Amino acid sequence: MGTAVVFKPTSIQRKALSLLKGGAKHILLFGGSRSGKTTVLVMAIIFRALMYAGSRHLICRYRAKDAKSSVLRETLIPWLNNTVSNNGYRYLAHESMITLYNGSEIWIGGLGDKEQADKILGHEYNTIYFNEISQISYAAVTTAYSRLAMKIKGCRNLFYYDCNPGSPLHWAYKIFVLKKTFLTSEPLEKPELYQSMILNPEDNRANLPDDYISDILDALPEKQRARFRDGLWTKTEGVIYEKFDETMIVKISELPEKFDRYAGGQDFGLNITFVKIAWVGEKIFVLDDYGAFNMTTQSFNEELSARRLLNCPDEMGLPVYCDPAGGERIQEITGGVKANNSVESGIDYINAKIERRQFFVCDRCTGVLSEIWDYCRDEAGQVVKVNDHFMDALRYAIFSDIQQGIILS
Ligand SMILES: Nc1ncnc2c1ncn2[C@@H]1O[C@H](COP(=O)(O)OP(=O)(O)OP(=O)(O)O)[C@@H](O)[C@H]1O
Ligand SMILES: [Mg+2]
Numbered sequence: 001m002g003t004a005v006v007f008k009p010t011s012i013q014r015k016a017l018s019l020l021k022g023g024a025k026h027i028l029l030f031g032g033s034r035s036g037k038t039t040v041l042v043m044a045i046i047f048r049a050l051m052y053a054g055s056r057h058l059i060c061r062y063r064a065k066d067a068k069s070s071v072l073r074e075t076l077i078p079w080l081n082n083t084v085s086n087n088g089y090r091y092l093a094h095e096s097m098i099t100l101y102n103g104s105e106i107w108i109g110g111l112g113d114k115e116q117a118d119k120i121l122g123h124e125y126n127t128i129y130f131n132e133i134s135q136i137s138y139a140a141v142t143t144a145y146s147r148l149a150m151k152i153k154g155c156r157n158l159f160y161y162d163c164n165p166g167s168p169l170h171w172a173y174k175i176f177v178l179k180k181t182f183l184t185s186e187p188l189e190k191p192e193l194y195q196s197m198i199l200n201p202e203d204n205r206a207n208l209p210d211d212y213i214s215d216i217l218d219a220l221p222e223k224q225r226a227r228f229r230d231g232l233w234t235k236t237e238g239v240i241y242e243k244f245d246e247t248m249i250v251k252i253s254e255l256p257e258k259f260d261r262y263a264g265g266q267d268f269g270l271n272i273t274f275v276k277i278a279w280v281g282e283k284i285f286v287l288d289d290y291g292a293f294n295m296t297t298q299s300f301n302e303e304l305s306a307r308r309l310l311n312c313p314d315e316m317g318l319p320v321y322c323d324p325a326g327g328e329r330i331q332e333i334t335g336g337v338k339a340n341n342s343v344e345s346g347i348d349y350i351n352a353k354i355e356r357r358q359f360f361v362c363d364r365c366t367g368v369l370s371e372i373w374d375y376c377r378d379e380a381g382q383v384v385k386v387n388d389h390f391m392d393a394l395r396y397a398i399f400s401d402i403q404q405g406i407i408l409s
Contacts, residue, residue, distance in 0.1 A: 004081070004082045004083075004085065005082045006082070007043055007079065007082065007083070009040060009043075010036055010203055010204055010206065010207070011203070012035075012036070012197075012199050012200075012203035012204075013036050013039070013040040013199070013203075015197065016029055016037075016040050016197055016199065017040065017043075017044060019195055019197055020044050020158070020160070022195065023192060023193070024158075024192065024193055024194065024195035025157075025158060025159060025193040025194075026158075026159045026161065026175075026176075026193060026194045026195070027158065027159070027160055027161065027195050027196070027197075028133075028160075028161040028162065028163070028172060028176045028194075028195070028196040028197070029041060029160075029161070029162045029196070029197055029198075029199055030162065030163050030164070030165050030172070030176075030196060030197075030198060030199075030231060030233075031164070031165070031198045031199040031200045031201075031231035032164065032199075032200045032201045032217070032227070032228050032229045032230060032231040033164055033201060033217070033228045033229075034201050034204060034208055034212065035199040035200050035201045035202075035203055035204045035231070036199055036203065036204040036207065037162040037199050038070070038071060038075050038131060038162060039075055039079070040199075041129055041131075041160045041162055042059070042071065042075045042076050042079060042129075043079060044160070045057045045059065045106060045127055045129060045160075046076075046079060046080060046083055046084075046106075048126065048127055048155065049100055049102075049104035049105075049106055050083075050084070050100065050102065050104070051155075052104065052126065052152045052153075052154065052155040053102040053103050053104060054102070054103040054104060054152060055104045055105075055126045055127075055150065055152045055155055056104065056105045056106075056107070056123060056124065056125050056126055056150050057104070057105070057106045057107070057125055057126055057127040057128075057129070058106075058107045058108075058109070058120055058123075058125045058127070058128045058129065058144075058147070059071055059072075059076070059106065059107070059108045059109075059129045059131060060108070060109050060110065060111050060120060060128070060129070060130060060131065060144070061110060061111070061130070061131040061132050061135070061136070062110060062111060062112045062132065062135040062136050062386055063110045063112050063135075063386075064096070064109050064110030064112065064113065064116050065110070066110070066132070067096075067108050067109060067110055067131065068096070068108065070131075071108060071131055072096075072108050076098070076106065076108070077091065080098070084100065084101065087101075088100060088101050089101065095107075096108050096109050096116075096119075096120075107120055107123065107125075111136060111140045111144070111270075111293075112270065112386075113270065114270050114294065117140075117270060117293075117294055118294070121143070121144060121147050121294075123147065123150075124147055124148070124149040124150040125147055125148055125149075125150050125157070126148070126150045126152055126155050126157050126158075127148075127157065127158050127159075127160065128144055128145075128147065128148050128158075128159050128160070129159075129160040129161070129162075130144075130159070130160070130161045130162075131162055132162065132163050132164070133161050133162070133163045133172050134163040134164060134165070134166040134170065134172070134374065134387070135386040135387055136387075137271050137291065137293065137387065137389060138171040138182050138291075138366075138367075138370065139271060139291045139292050139293040140270075140271060140293040140294075142293075143292075143293040143294060145159075161176075164227055164228060164231075165227055165231055165232060165233040165234070166233065166373075166374045167233065167234065167235050167236070167239075167372075167373030167374050168233045168234070168373075169369050169370055169372060169373050169374075170233070170370055170373075170374060171366070171370045173233050174370075175188070175194060176194055176195075176196040177196065177233070179191045179194065182366055182370075183366055185363070198231045199231070200229070200230065200231045201213050201217060201229060213229070217229035221237055223235065223236050223237050224236060224237050235373045236374075236376065237376075238376040238377040238378070238379075239373055239374070239375065239376045240347055240351075240375045240376055240377060240383065240391075241350065241351065241354060241372050241373070241375060243351065243354045243355055244354050244359070244361075244372055244373070248354070248357070248359060248360050248361060249360075249361050249362075249363050249369065250285075250360050250361070250362055250363065251362070251363055252362060252363070252364060255285060255287070255362060256280050256285065258280070258313075259278035259279060259280055259285070260278075260279045260280055260281070261278065261279050261316060261401075262276065262277070262278045262279075262287075262312045262316055262317075262318050263276075263277055263278075263279075263318065263319055263320075263321060263397045263398070263400070263401040264276050264277075264309075264310070264318055264319065264320035264321065264335065264397055265277070265320070265321050265322075265339065265392075265393035265394055265395065265396035265397025265398070265400070266320050266321065266322040266323065266326070266333050266336065266339075266393055266396065267322075267323050267389055267390075267392040267393040267396065268297065268322070268323050268325070268326045268329050269323075269389070270293060270294055271291060271292075271293055271389040272291065272292050272293075272295055272297070272300050272389075273289065273290070273291040273367060273389040273390050273392070273393045274289060274290045274291070274300070274304055274309065274320070274393055275288070275289045275365070275367070275368060275390060275393040275394045275396075275397050276288040276289065276309055276318070276397070277394070277397045277398060277401070279401075282356075282358050283358045283359075283360065284353055284358060284359050284360070284398060285360050285361075285362065286359075286360065286361040286362060286365050286368055286394065287362050287365070288309050288362070288364065288365060289365045289366070289367040289368050289390055289393070289394075290303065290304060290307060290309055290367070291367045291389060291390060297326075297329040297332040297333065298332050301332055301333050301334055304333075304334070305334065310334050310335065317335065318334075318335050319335050319337055319400075319401070320333050320334065320335040320336050320337070321337060321338070321339035321340070321396040321397055321400035321401065322336045322337065322338060322339055322396065323339060323341070323392065323396065324338045324339055324340075324341050325341075337400075338400075339396035339397075339399075339400040340396070340399050340400040340403045341396070342399070343383060343395070345399065346395040346396075346398070346399035347383075347395065349398065349399050349402065350394070350395065350398055350399070353398075367389070367390040368390045368391075368394055370390075371387055371388065371389070371390045371391050372391070374387050375387070375388055375391045
């Protein structure tokens with residue numbers, strides 16, 4: 001390693017650091033790409049780890065391998081080398097953990113797979129930093145909340161978050177910008193505990209290649225530019241349900257009184273989700289949804305039942321179309337049957353319904369709503385498999401149901 005570089009925050013990073021030191025418990029830095037969000041939060045964690053001997057801090061993201069490449073290798077290790085030099089810490093690769101000379105620990109991992117999640121959530125921390133929360137479900141984040149329980153004298157435990165902004169329906173926008181609770185949409189009880197700040201690439205010009213803003217960000221298509229250069233919460237390019245709009249979100253009081261039939265959709269995995277729909281003629285109403293993180297299928301089914309989500313009036317049955325890859329888990333779901341999993345045909349069908357304005361989502365369906373405008377394709381046209389848990393359950397419910405109808409008629 002050459003001579004150590006001293007961390008010199010940009011002026012916006014300095015403001016971010018004072019926000020972190022204010023009274024808030026949850027702090028989100030959002031904004032365009034390469035704006036210095038991750039660097040300042042990682043530095044803040046290094047400072048805290050150094051200041052509070054024996055403290056423990058977690059940096060997590062959806063995929064463990066992204067956490068390792070973009071946070072650990074590109075940010076944390078270089079800045080540790082600059083701050084405490086490479087004699088001042090040890091990196092235990094098999095543990096995904098760094099120990100500092102003063103006994104403090106910094107853990108890094110993914111919330112996307114069970115083994116990793118169980119491992120990192122098996123400890124208590126003083127700081128939990130959710131990196132790139134546009135990819136992390138609200139259920140996963142709240143599951144991790146109980147782990148912010150380590151006690152170190154003088155250290156106030158904090159949650160940090162960062163992201164490139166997602167759609168204005170994303171849970172983080174609702175909580176941090178609209179200051180409403182995610183599940184009930186009530187105003188936050190203690191809004192002062194939730195603070196956010198925008199950082200944009202322009203603010204970090206000094207640390208970026210000369211042509212990065214002018215040649216790369218300015219040249220992006222309009223919607224991507226809004227997100228990645230200007231840090232705006234918008235629907236981006238490649239959104240699958242692009243034509244879905246706010247007029248299709250209905251209140252409970254606006255729902256029809258009677259439905260022709262009901263169906264459920266069930267996705268399995270670490271993010272386990274359920275969506276309930278009902279039909280009136282050609283119209284589809286998405287009535288309810290429920291999601292959890294790292295819950296067994298059996299407990300999840302008990303939750304559905306306790307929340308009366310499996311009930312339908314007039315003894316109308318509720319077939320629950322399940323991820324066909326679910327194997328034996330399907331039998332643990334009341335009414336569980338294998339779903340049709342033709343992804344492209346299912347998406348086309350839902351899109352046709354949206355275009356004909358025969359598709360409505362009740363506003364209590366927070367899971368479906370928080371994903372619907374971020375569910376997108378990559379540049380190669382492939383469906384992006386993050387933040388899609390409710391979208392899969394929705395498609396199983398709708399498309400299996402109509403396929404079933406065709407077979408029966
Ligand atoms: N104070 C600083 N001093 C030196 N370099 C910095 C500083 N802040 C950020 N950088 C550099 O700027 C680049 C972008 O920073 P960073 O990765 O923190 O941005 P980001 O907002 O998290 O980006 P992304 O949206 O891509 O996640 C990196 O190369 C980082 O090393
Ligand atoms: Mg970052």
